Amino acid sequence: MNLKQPGQKKLKHIPAEKNQSKKDGSGQIQPESDQPESDQPESNQPESDQTVSRTKESQPEQDLIINMTGINKGYLLGTDKIPVLHDVDFQVAKGEFVAILGPSGSGKTTLMNLLGCMDIADSGDYYLEDQAIHQMPEEEMGNIRNRKIGFIFQNYQLIPTYDILQNIIMPLLVRGMTIREAEEHCMPVIRMLGIDNRLRHRPAELSGGQKQRVSIARALVGEPALLLADEPTGALDSSSGSDVLKLFRQLNEMGNTIVMITHDMNVAKAARRIVHIVDGHLKI
Ligand SMILES: Nc1ncnc2c1ncn2[C@@H]1O[C@H](COP(=O)(O)OP(=O)(O)OP(=O)(O)O)[C@@H](O)[C@H]1O
Ligand SMILES: [Mg+2]
Numbered sequence: 001m002n003l004k005q006p007g008q009k010k011l012k013h014i015p016a017e018k019n020q021s022k023k024d025g026s027g028q029i030q031p032e033s034d035q036p037e038s039d040q041p042e043s044n045q046p047e048s049d050q051t052v053s054r055t056k057e058s059q060p061e062q063d064l065i066i067n068m069t070g071i072n073k074g075y076l077l078g079t080d081k082i083p084v085l086h087d088v089d090f091q092v093a094k095g096e097f098v099a100i101l102g103p104s105g106s107g108k109t110t111l112m113n114l115l116g117c118m119d120i121a122d123s124g125d126y127y128l129e130d131q132a133i134h135q136m137p138e139e140e141m142g143n144i145r146n147r148k149i150g151f152i153f154q155n156y157q158l159i160p161t162y163d164i165l166q167n168i169i170m171p172l173l174v175r176g177m178t179i180r181e182a183e184e185h186c187m188p189v190i191r192m193l194g195i196d197n198r199l200r201h202r203p204a205e206l207s208g209g210q211k212q213r214v215s216i217a218r219a220l221v222g223e224p225a226l227l228l229a230d231e232p233t234g235a236l237d238s239s240s241g242s243d244v245l246k247l248f249r250q251l252n253e254m255g256n257t258i259v260m261i262t263h264d265m266n267v268a269k270a271a272r273r274i275v276h277i278v279d280g281h282l283k284i
Pocket of ligand 1: 075076084102103104105106107108109110111263
């Protein structure tokens with residue numbers, strides 16, 4: 001998680017006037033005042049080839065979190081391989097908030113599984129920060145996944161028999177922290193997300209919006225290099241969905257790099273850059 005205030009870390013592609021934290025004196029993120037959707041940076045325009053070429057040309061390679069080139073991926077159907085992703089090039093710089101927008105079946109989850117080191121491409125190169133994922137044994141990919149990536153899913157994927165605090169500390173226990181260390185480590189995130197009064201509840205006792213905040217807390221506590229969200233508002237009503245998107249923007253303004261997958265243009269508009277995926281082709 002990046003809890004740093006703006007100014008402490010160099011952010012990319014964020015206009016100065018947008019680079020303001022929404023935290024109040026309590027340290028808890030507050031909802032933004034309602035802003036019209038039109039108050040989006042220019043880079044939200046899907047046709048913004050300019051944004052992408054700026055990313056490619058002006059970002060030195062060491063500033064890239066994601067650098068995918070020539071990625072192909074298909075699934076075996078009997079003896080035939082059905083191609084899904086075709087020659088995908090995708091770069092994301094540190095501090096970006098990018099939406100991958102495409103219709104059902106276009107290959108979004110397939111791409112997310114590759115980005116999240118949950119699956120292996122058939123061909124092509126994938127560097128996550130300085131790590132060559134395409135050359136990595138599977139066990140090491142699991143380690144990278146746990147240390148570098150925070151996942152946020154449409155259906156939250158919380159463990160129903162665990163309480164909220166147990167769910168949030170889980171990634172830290174996997175890394176070898178004691179329960180006490182993990183609980184202490186998590187408290188700033190828990191307070192920031194305003195879920196500190198729900199810690200002994202079970203997931204079923206929370207609203208959808210609260211559950212998604214818990215899953216965001218769980219994604220953040222491991223201080224990942226990348227937050228990956230697959231349809232994070234898909235199961236929420238419009239008000240809770242809009243709160244989650246505001247939270248994403250605030251987390252991005254604090255320096256977190258976010259890639260969000262969605263089929264919904266209104267959701268994608270919350271990001272600072274949109275790339276389209278159509279029939280497995282990424283259209284920048
Ligand atoms: N494990 C699999 N085995 C075989 N085919 C698969 C597998 N996973 C996905 N596919 C196929 O790959 C294509 C892309 O699927 P994917 O799940 O990536 O789409 P998506 O864009 O995430 O769709 P949605 O918006 O409905 O979630 C689809 O045609 C799907 O049927
Ligand atoms: Mg999907």
